[in-house]
Amino acid sequence: MRFETIAAQAAHQADPATGAVAPPIYLSTTFERDADGEYPRGFVYSRSDNPNRRALEECLAILEGGEPNDAVATAFASGSAATAAVFQALSPGDHVIAPDDCYHGTARMLREILAPWGLRTTFVDMTDPETVRREIQPETRIIWTETPSNPLLKIADIAEMASIARSAGALCVCDNTWATPMLQRPLTLGADLVVHSTTKYISGHEDVTGGVVVSAQDDAFVQRIRLIQNVAGAVPSPFDCWLTLRGIRTLHVRMPVHSANAGRVARFLQDHPRVAAVHYPGLPGHPGHDIAARQMTDFGGMLSFQVVGGQNAAMRVAARVRLFVRATSLGGTQSLIEHRASIEGPDSKTPDDLLRVSVGLENADDLIDDLGQALE
Ligand code: PLP
Numbered sequence: 001m002r003f004e005t006i007a008a009q010a011a012h013q014a015d016p017a018t019g020a021v022a023p024p025i026y027l028s029t030t031f032e033r034d035a036d037g038e039y040p041r042g043f044v045y046s047r048s049d050n051p052n053r054r055a056l057e058e059c060l061a062i063l064e065g066g067e068p069n070d071a072v073a074t075a076f077a078s079g080s081a082a083t084a085a086v087f088q089a090l091s092p093g094d095h096v097i098a099p100d101d102c103y104h105g106t107a108r109m110l111r112e113i114l115a116p117w118g119l120r121t122t123f124v125d126m127t128d129p130e131t132v133r134r135e136i137q138p139e140t141r142i143i144w145t146e147t148p149s150n151p152l153l154k155i156a157d158i159a160e161m162a163s164i165a166r167s168a169g170a171l172c173v174c175d176n177t178w179a180t181p182m183l184q185r186p187l188t189l190g191a192d193l194v195v196h197s198t199t200k201y202i203s204g205h206e207d208v209t210g211g212v213v214v215s216a217q218d219d220a221f222v223q224r225i226r227l228i229q230n231v232a233g234a235v236p237s238p239f240d241c242w243l244t245l246r247g248i249r250t251l252h253v254r255m256p257v258h259s260a261n262a263g264r265v266a267r268f269l270q271d272h273p274r275v276a277a278v279h280y281p282g283l284p285g286h287p288g289h290d291i292a293a294r295q296m297t298d299f300g301g302m303l304s305f306q307v308v309g310g311q312n313a314a315m316r317v318a319a320r321v322r323l324f325v326r327a328t329s330l331g332g333t334q335s336l337i338e339h340r341a342s343i344e345g346p347d348s349k350t351p352d353d354l355l356r357v358s359v360g361l362e363n364a365d366d367l368i369d370d371l372g373q374a375l376e
Contacts, residue, residue: 001067004252005226009056011068011245012290017201025242028370052241055211059248060082062215063181064194071187072222072282073214074229075241079177079197080105081234084113084213085193086142086173088232089224092118099126100153102146103175104344127288128158129164134266136168145191146175148292151304151356153279153341155288158295162190171221176328177201182255184296187216189373190201200331201301204254210244212237254333254361260299261367262359268368269305274313274355276306302330304340304356307375313336313350317338318355321365330358335367 028050031043043049057073065071076082083106087096092178098110100123103215110121122135125172126145136314143165148319158174164174173193174186180201186194196202198210215222236244259282268282281292282299292299307314318326324337341350359367 003063005082006059006062006067007182007248007250007252010062011055013049014199023055023242024054025238025246027238032084046238047233047235050238052110052238052239052245056236056241056245056248058199059245060196060212060214063248063251065187066185066187070217071214071282072218072226073212074225074299075198075236075244076213076229077234077236077240078209079195079199079211080109080262082195082197082213082230083175085228085232085234086108086193086213086224087114088228089184089221090119090141093139094119094141095137096144096243097123097132097135097140097150098123099146099149099154099156100124101149101152101349103150103177103347104145104348106144106146106175117233125154126161128332129152129157129160132161132164136164136170136371140168143170144175144184145172146177147295148178148281148288148302149242150178150299151279151350151354153178153280153288153302153304154275155285155292157192157291158184158186158189162186162192165192167284168264172211178302179300180251180255180354182251183298183300185257187214189295193221197328201255201258202251202331204251204331205243205247206329206332206334208243210240210249213319221373241373254294255301256298257297257361258331258359261364262301262303262357262363263299264364265357265359265367265371267305268302268371272375274308274317276308278306279304302357303359304354306351307355309353311339311341314353315374316334317371317374321370322373323362323370325376326355329355332358335360335362 029046060073061071162172171192174191177197194214280303341348
């Protein structure tokens with residue numbers, strides 16, 4: 001099956017009880033046990049498993065792993081809970097290598113929650129494989145990649161990172177939130193695990209928070225992640241799973257429009273005299289363009305740009321937009337713009353003249369007109 005067919009149909013079946021084509025939402029927290037004590041229908045308690053979550057996990061495993069595959073998807077209540085489960089599956093004393101510009105929530109989790117718990121992290125420029133190689137320690141268990149990165153859209157070479165991880169006896173994990181499996185399939189490039197905030201493009205409509213870990217195969221590490229899902233219990237509700245799966249059904253239709261619109265907006269900004277820099281891997285001048293062109297099928301809907309005149313000028317542009325919504329997050333139908341450094345807080349390393357843009361599904365000319373008048 002090709003990607004579009006998987007997105008539209010995988011893990012779908014008409015409801016056996018009623019023939020309903022849209023899947024029912026199974027709100028029940030508990031499931032009946034037979035007189036002999038068995039659970040022949042396979043469900044016991046909704047934190048452990050439920051039909052909506054199972055369908056979502058099956059679909060995500062096929063989306064990331066292709067078909068046929070041995071991939072296992074484990075769904076969580078947020079992308080951050082999925083990220084936390086991967087790190088919690090390690091042991092105190094283990095070491096992680098992570099990008100110096102990864103999602104600031106991931107960096108905070110490593111610094112403020114996992115470091116006191118005994119996990120050590122080295123943050124590096126992951127666009128430079130030599131630096132990553134140099135930072136490997138005997139205890140290195142994970143090379144965490146996020147590509148394109150948030151918010152500078154730096155590109156890491158996933159196959160190279162996976163190969164460095166393999167030779168160090170570590171796992172390569174890729175946060176694939178910004179690219180989605182439509183544009184980038186890290187497992188096929190050698191990564192061991194993929195993490196998503198499904199809050200973003202996968203659900204696609206700014207109306208549900210979720211996350212997932214997809215692993216290439218069912219092994220002891222994955223079983224530990226599934227244990228954390230069940231026992232620690234940061235699980236998505238049945239309705240969350242239902243909404244996320246509904247979003248997936250149009251992922252392949254949305255992503256090409258996000259990418260085409262972002263490409264148009266990036267080219268417009270690149271030529272604008274009030275714009276100091278544009279970060280979009282689809283631009284041939286972007287330092288990661290060649291790697292992105294090799295490992296992605298398109299360049300996605302996220303970009304950031306720096307405004308001539310510093311923070312105040314950037315804030316003014318954000319204040320003047322009419323069509324873009326001033327809000328954090330990304331991946332929905334509406335275009336969003338945000339001054340990133342002020343949302344990341346005082347320890348942010350993001351340039352203070354930078355605006356991050358999630359390019360939505362509107363007409364690209366309307367978006368360009370809006371940015372044009374805001375930059376005047
Ligand atoms: N990973 C990336 C790349 C993100 O951009 C985000 C959120 O913006 C997350 C993880 C965290 O996801 P969530 O907000 O669903 O916890």
